[in-house]
Amino acid sequence: MKTIKFQLEPLTCPSCIKKIEGKVGKMEGVEEAKVMFNSSKVKATFDQDKVTSEDLKTTIEKLGYPVVS
Template identity: 40%
Template sequence: MTASAPTLKTTTLRSDEFSCPSCIQKIETKLTGLDGVESAEVKFSSGRIIAQHDPQKVSVRDLVEAVAEVGYTAKPSAI
């Protein structure tokens, strides 16, 4: 029996607190370090954080809390 690959969800968060390029590295490293996050990309100019994750392992709330742990406020975006 083979295990099926997890169904990934793409979640976009927004934050208007980015002030320097090092913010990108901190957030991406924190998010990709979570079990269940496949990728994370911070769009500095638009204030977006795009994460691909397994919703069975990592919730949107977990993503928001992880961003908060490195010092930034983020919230789910409709876009």
């Protein structure tokens, strides 16, 4: 398992948390997805054999949340 953090542009609403955690958390190979609202970061623990960090980033951005790092 690998853990990665993504820095997002500032989040503006608490409902963003559920949206991101729900979508990323349901991806095959993702063990946990956690959004830290105050710091606008997403932390994900995942199986590198099933999903890549680029897949996670793409999914977050498709939801409308640009990843800045």
